[in-house]
Structures are given as C-alpha cells and as structure tokens.
Amino acid sequence: MAQNAQSAPPARTDCYAAVDIGASSGRVVVGFVEDGLIRLEEVHRFDNRQVRRDGHDCWDIELLHKELVRGLARCKEAGFAPKTVGIDTWGVDFVLLDADDNLVGDAVAYRDGRTAGMYEVADAIMAPEELYRRVGLQRQPFNTIYQLLALQREHPEQLEAADTFLMIPDYLNFLLTGVKAVEYTNASTTGLLNAETGAWDEAVMEAFSIPRRLFRNVTHAGASLGPVRPEVARAIGYETRPPTTPAARIWPCPPASRRRCSSRRAPGASWAWRTAAPSAPTPPTARTSPTRAATISATAF
Numbered sequence: 001m002a003q004n005a006q007s008a009p010p011a012r013t014d015c016y017a018a019v020d021i022g023a024s025s026g027r028v029v030v031g032f033v034e035d036g037l038i039r040l041e042e043v044h045r046f047d048n049r050q051v052r053r054d055g056h057d058c059w060d061i062e063l064l065h066k067e068l069v070r071g072l073a074r075c076k077e078a079g080f081a082p083k084t085v086g087i088d089t090w091g092v093d094f095v096l097l098d099a100d101d102n103l104v105g106d107a108v109a110y111r112d113g114r115t116a117g118m119y120e121v122a123d124a125i126m127a128p129e130e131l132y133r134r135v136g137l138q139r140q141p142f143n144t145i146y147q148l149l150a151l152q153r154e155h156p157e158q159l160e161a162a163d164t165f166l167m168i169p170d171y172l173n174f175l176l177t178g179v180k181a182v183e184y185t186n187a188s189t190t191g192l193l194n195a196e197t198g199a200w201d202e203a204v205m206e207a208f209s210i211p212r213r214l215f216r217n218v219t220h221a222g223a224s225l226g227p228v229r230p231e232v233a234r235a236i237g238y239e240t241r242p243p244t245t246p247a248a249r250i251w252p253c254p255p256a257s258r259r260r261c262s263s264r265r266a267p268g269a270s271w272a273w274r275t276a277a278p279s280a281p282t283p284p285t286a287r288t289s290p291t292r293a294a295t296i297s298a299t300a301f
Contacts, residue, residue: 009079011076011079011080011081012032012079012080012081013080013081013082014032014033015030015032015080015081015082016030016082016083016085016086017029017030017071017075017080017082017085017086017240018030018031018085018086019068019071019085019086019087019088019172020088021048021064021087021089021169022048022090023048023090023109023111024047024048025045025046025047025048026045026046026047026048026064026067026068026071027042027044027045027046027071028042028043028045028071028072028075029041029042029043030078030080030082032080041078041080043074043078043080044067044071044074046067046071048063048064050109050111054106056106056109056112056114057109057111058106058108058109058112059093059107059108059109059168061103061168064168064172065175068172068176069232069235069236072085072232072240073235076236076238081237081238081240082238082240083240083241084224084240084241084242084243085176085241087169087172087173087242088169089167089168089169090110090168091167091189091190092140092142092143092147092189093107093108093109093110093147093168094107094144094147094165094167094168094171095107095165095166095167095168095171096158096159096161096165097163097164097166098161101164104158104161104162105151105155105158107168107171108147110142110147111142114147114151114154115142115146115147115149118141118150119141119146121149121153122145122146122149122208125207125208126208131204134194134203134204135191135192135193135194136195137189137190137191137195143189144167144189144190144191144192145192145208146191148208148210149208159211159214162211163213164214164216165182165214165216166182167182167183167187167190168186169183169186170182173225173242176228177225177226177227177228177229177242178229179225179226180216181216181219181223181225182215182217182218182219183218183219183220184198184218184219184220185221187200187218192204192205192215198218199217199218200212200215200218221243222243224241224242224243225241225242225243226241227239227241228242
C-alpha cells in the first residue's frame with residue numbers, strides 16, 4: 001500500500017478551476033489545454049437550495065461555502081491542483097457584514113417578494129428615466145437598488161450595523177481568502193454603478209439614502225486576491241489563488257466569442273471560460289427606455 005502511495009503521480013497543476021453556481025445547482029469544473037483544445041472535467045456537482053428564514057426566501061450561504069470547499073478538495077482527488085479558482089453566480093443578491101465580518105441579516109434571494117411596491121418608492125425619489133440614464137440597467141424588481149430600498153423599510157437597523165456590502169461571489173471569495181473585493185461585472189447588476197464611469201454612482205446612492213461607506217471600490221475581473229486562507233488550503237490539499245472572479249455575472253456567450261472546446265464529462269460548461277462583452281462600445285443609456293432596454297450589465301472579454 002505504501003508503494004502504491006509513493007508511485008501515485010503528482011497532481012496536475014497546469015489547470016484552472018471554475019465554480020459555476022446557478023439558482024438551483026452548482027458545479028466545480030477543471031479546465032486545461034491539451035492537444036490544442038480546452039478540456040473541461042466536472043469534478044463536483046451540488047444543489048443550491050433556498051430556505052425560508054424570518055418570512056423571506058434566502059440562499060443557504062453556509063451550504064454554498066461548504067460545497068465550494070468540498071468541490072475544490074475533489075479537484076485534488078481527481079488528480080488536479082488548479083493554479084487559480086474563479087467563482088461565478090447570478091447577479092443582484094448580496095450580504096452585509098459587520099465590523100467583525102459577521103453576517104448582518106440573511107442573504108435574501110432575488111425570487112423573494114420583499115421588493116413589491118418598491119418601484120413606486122423609487123420613482124418618487126428619482127424618475128426611472130434619470131436612473132436609467134445614470135446606471136444603464138434594465139428596470140427589474142429584483143435589482144439590488146430595490147432590494148436595498150426594501151431593507152431600509154423593513155430592517156433599517158441592519159444597514160446601520162453593517163460595515164461592508166458584498167455580492168454573493170464576492171462573499172464566497174472572502175470566505176476563501178479573507179480579502180474583500182466587489183467585482184465589476186456583478187456590481188453592474190446593482191443599479192448603483194454608473195454606466196459611463198464604471199464606478200459607484202454616489203449621486204444615486206445619496207438620493208436613495210444608501211450608505212456609500214458600505215461599498216468598496218469595484219475591482220475588475222482577473223485581479224488576484226492572493227492565496228486561500230491556510231485552513232482552506234489544508235482542507236482542499238493544495239494552495240490556489242482566486243482571482244476576483246472571472247467576470248462573476250453569469251451571462252450567455254454570444255456566437256462571436258465561441259472557440260474550439262472539448263468537454264470531458266461537462267458538456268456545455270465551456271462558456272465559463274469565454275464570456276464576452278456586448279459589441280456596443282458604450283451603453284445606450286441616452287436612446288433606450290429603462291423598461292424596454294436589453295440588460296446591459298457588464299461582461300468581460
């Protein structure tokens with residue numbers, strides 16, 4: 001038995017892990033180049049469930065973190081030790097942390113009904129055309145700005161107690177690394193990011209009484225967050241360096257961006273490595289209505 005352990009080949013390190021989490025399930029996929037093709041191997045799949053807490057539909061963030069670490073450990077079991085790991089999820093949803101990095105409240109899901117009536121509240125503060133001109137995001141009741149308005153009215157004490165705003169993939173990255181960063185493409189789904197400057201729109205935040213102090217400056221995809229925490233490295237069996245998510249907003253890949261790709265046990269997963277931006281150089285905020293516009297939340301080349 002000792003002989004077999006000694007003869008086991010070392011884990012492959014010329015590879016990368018993608019954690020792809022959707023509204024009902026997630027998976028961990030390893031990607032590497034072989035014979036001129038991008039090869040993909042799915043090593044872990046898990047359910048993403050909503051739970052009912054305090055009258056709201058919420059994400060089970062603890063479960064997602066547990067499955068994320070389990071999936072990275074299974075990379076090693078499958079013979080891989082990825083150089084980096086990137087996490088993508090849906091947009092709009094978030095968590096709040098206090099000064100000691102404890103969760104303030106729950107990670108309420110965009111499918112929850114708490115934003116009912118928030119259009120009327122928002123429109124009394126700023127005309128929807130003006131909001132769209134500034135942030136360029138299609139009007140949807142689950143946009144983060146409406147979730148924050150609902151939170152103001154139901155639990156203002158949570159915003160008072162909060163020290164940091166992080167979106168779902170940002171929080172999962174924080175649990176891996178201890179580094180807080182808000183990735184640009186996911187931030188573009190909040191309705192708080194200026195479409196022209198790519199920075200938080202402080203005029204919108206002030207008008208809607210959303211505390212600017214909670215929001216770290218946005219970071220673009222690919223910037224390294226450093227190594228994972230020591231306890232995470234021990235749990236997964238190797239050290240890896242997450243980037244600030246690989247364009248964390250899940251978005252279909254347009255035909256122009258498709259490249260040759262072969263998948264091993266993970267058909268259809270390749271778009272996680274090839275998300276592409278819309279062809280328009282600037283958002284059409286001046287010529288499109290907020291209710292009829294196609295969503296122009298950011299993606300990355």
